[in-house]
Amino acid sequence: MPSEGEVVLAARGVSRRYPLAVPGQALKTTLLHPGQAFAAWRHRQRRELWAVRDVSFEVRRGEFFSIVGANGSGKSTLLRLLAGLSKPTKGTVELRGRVSTLLELGSGFHPQVSGRENVIMNGLLMGLTKREMEALLPGIVEFAGLREFIDQPMRTYSSGMYVRLGFAIAAFMDPEILLVDEVLAVGDAKFQEKCYDHIAKLQARGVTIVMVSHDLGAVERFSDRAALMERGRMVAIGAPRKVVGLHLERLAETSPEIRQAIDEGMAADEERVRRLLEEDPEWAAAFASALEQNPAFHEKLRQQQAGQGAGSDARAD
Numbered sequence: 001m002p003s004e005g006e007v008v009l010a011a012r013g014v015s016r017r018y019p020l021a022v023p024g025q026a027l028k029t030t031l032l033h034p035g036q037a038f039a040a041w042r043h044r045q046r047r048e049l050w051a052v053r054d055v056s057f058e059v060r061r062g063e064f065f066s067i068v069g070a071n072g073s074g075k076s077t078l079l080r081l082l083a084g085l086s087k088p089t090k091g092t093v094e095l096r097g098r099v100s101t102l103l104e105l106g107s108g109f110h111p112q113v114s115g116r117e118n119v120i121m122n123g124l125l126m127g128l129t130k131r132e133m134e135a136l137l138p139g140i141v142e143f144a145g146l147r148e149f150i151d152q153p154m155r156t157y158s159s160g161m162y163v164r165l166g167f168a169i170a171a172f173m174d175p176e177i178l179l180v181d182e183v184l185a186v187g188d189a190k191f192q193e194k195c196y197d198h199i200a201k202l203q204a205r206g207v208t209i210v211m212v213s214h215d216l217g218a219v220e221r222f223s224d225r226a227a228l229m230e231r232g233r234m235v236a237i238g239a240p241r242k243v244v245g246l247h248l249e250r251l252a253e254t255s256p257e258i259r260q261a262i263d264e265g266m267a268a269d270e271e272r273v274r275r276l277l278e279e280d281p282e283w284a285a286a287f288a289s290a291l292e293q294n295p296a297f298h299e300k301l302r303q304q305q306a307g308q309g310a311g312s313d314a315r316a317d
């Protein structure tokens, strides 16, 4: 069980600071208002952004851990810190096992050389030998569906082809820990499904997976635990459904458009269920019996009906 396995990844008080890019002063302002320009320059020295702030968590062997959060909340920065591609300003990251990473699109590929050479180079960078990589190559090429293109320079590849090759390499390196950033969202739906199937296989083999994603359906489907990032901080860790629910609530609080989309999504779901109940008597019977067995649903339905009743009474008055 992941909850009992050994800790293979730990972040302890990890923070990452970036200097904030500030537009330069116009020459005219500097000449006409030197005091103001100097004050702005001094202020600039202090402007900085903590992309990740004091994040601590542990992941156990075989666990699938997802990180969600709004744009700019620090998810990718955190993953890069976990992967060792960037150094924490404060805190430490500890990893136990062979790590394979699938980060931003195209990172780690050289556009001028062929897909085949890039696969070999990626393997060497991860500590495998050329012979080991050559043995893995046919499986990687087959999975990526790039047999006819593997000897072409990668600059001729589409973004979808980059993603396919990137995923195939990361997944076939026989990782013990796989770190996956958003990239799966770029491929076509069929390839995404294939990736998720492969991830499920890795998961079944006991590979530890940390995934950053905006695909909340996939987060709920695969994760053992999820975490929510907000302005660089990890503000919640727990059951994926709860964390995703909290994330959606927070998004809805900050944006009326998102609130509307969630409400519309729920209305569309209700509409679909209503149609199914009308069209399919067998399904309606199964639904009714499921409701019977679920007191919480029953209570909710009763409250809803009571609420509607009260509403129509009020209107009648």
Ligand SMILES: Nc1ncnc2c1ncn2[C@@H]1O[C@H](COP(=O)(O)OP(=O)(O)OP(=O)(O)O)[C@@H](O)[C@H]1O
Binding pocket: 018, 019, 049, 051, 069, 070, 071, 072, 073, 074, 075, 076, 077, 078
């Ligand atoms: N190399 C960098 N230099 C300066 N600022 C950076 C750098 N990388 C990230 N940032 C800033 O750090 C913050 C967090 O960025 P990050 O990409 O980690 O967020 P994210 O949660 O992955 O966002 P998204 O969901 O949009 O991918 C952002 O404000 C971003 O502009």
